[in-house]
Amino acid sequence: MTAVFLFVILATTSKVGNGTMAGLAIGFTLVLIHLFAIPITGTSVNPARSFGPAVLAGGQALSQLWLFFAAPILGAIIGAILWKVTYTEAKEA
Template sequence: MEIKSSTRYFAEMIGTFALVFFGCGAAVVSGVSASGPAGIGLLGIAFAFGLAVLVMCYAIGGISGCHINPAITLAMLTAGKIKAADALGYIIAQCVGAIVAAWVLWTIQKGLPGWQAGEWALGSNGWGEGYGAGYNTASAFIAEAVLTFLFLFVIFGATGKWGNGTTAGVAIGLTLTCIHLFCIPITGTSVNPARSLGPAIFAGGAALSQLWLFIVAPIVGGIAAALVWRAMDKS
């Protein structure tokens, strides 16, 4: 039975909401900045993002394919695996889900006595002086593009004719975990324009002015992966 477009878009919205809410929420509420010894640190944040993707792969993968990322949707469009109209619907739903998740997280954090948003609030992505290890723009762009390329390469491989669909969610989730373990000190790790958009809207300032990189670099990496996979698939 064919699944309605509206159902698939709604699944993408919920999936992206979960990714941003669990991932950014772990960074903000329980991460390295948490008071006391209970902070989960970089490793915990990386697993929060990876596990969020893993569980949503199994929750909505059968409905929408569980893109929950505009870079993935555009890569799938490039690979001919989704129609342009559906790709647009997916991307809008993903952005809405990310924005709503950031708003809910913002609302929760306002209930913490003495909480102030500060620069790059709500787990926003960024780079340069004052962010992470202070990497420059070129390093941030290269990291985001290359890591998105690798992420999509795993997705195409795990879900394609040579992969194992029953374990694809595990492979994809663990890949995102590896990506975060590497990239959190550089950019906070995006590889997903919607994930960056939601927190940046509420953080404003540097997070919003630097948002362009977290839109362009993941899209470049994702489309490159789609082109490479298409060439391999035809060989």
């Protein structure tokens, strides 16, 4: 989900994107991520938001906390690579 979110951010805020609609596109993507991911995985989009409840719950929640930090980092790397592969800047003549 982070890869999709980062890709949308990069696409809408780049020179080829529509900057006036960037906020709407980014916000709509975040809503879709919440609607899709929370019912399936119970995830939070913000890793810092996952830290507090896991520390208070302890046990299994605390042992799975590493995933809430590693997965977004990996997703961001994938999203950035996908953007670099698909984005072509116009060459100046």
